[in-house]
Amino acid sequence: MNEDIEVGDIISKMYGYNMTLYKFYRVERITGRSMFLQEIGKTIVDGDYMTPKVIPNPKELKGGVIRKSLNTYVGNKWDGKPLQEDRWD
Numbered sequence: 001m002n003e004d005i006e007v008g009d010i011i012s013k014m015y016g017y018n019m020t021l022y023k024f025y026r027v028e029r030i031t032g033r034s035m036f037l038q039e040i041g042k043t044i045v046d047g048d049y050m051t052p053k054v055i056p057n058p059k060e061l062k063g064g065v066i067r068k069s070l071n072t073y074v075g076n077k078w079d080g081k082p083l084q085e086d087r088w089d
Contacts, residue, residue, distance in 0.1 A: 005035065005077055010056050012083060013075030020086040024056035024078065028065055036065050037074065045082050053082035 005011065011025045025037040041060025044052040056078060068074050 006030070010040075010058070010078040011037065011075040012056070012078045014083075018089050020084070022054055022083050022085060023075075025075065026056075026058055030070070033070055034067050035070055035074070036067050038065050039063055047084075050087045052085050052087075054085055055082050 005027055007027050007030055009027045011027065013023045013025070015021055015023060022042065024040050024042055026040050027035055028038050029036040039062040041057040041062060042054040043057045045055050046053040
């Protein structure tokens, strides 16, 4: 499921029920069955507060490193393009 993910990659995960929001994670370490992720912040690069385009901000660390199974869906490898959020509820 996460075969193409490597240490240093950024993963984006979309969440929200009525809204489209993103979280970003940096892959810190990969072992036989686990990956260790550090949540990082995001920066608005275009748009307004309610419909911004965001990119990851690796300088802003959020919380500690978390462990996830390699068999667990954690998001998608970020392709380097800004992601469109929709904060209207």
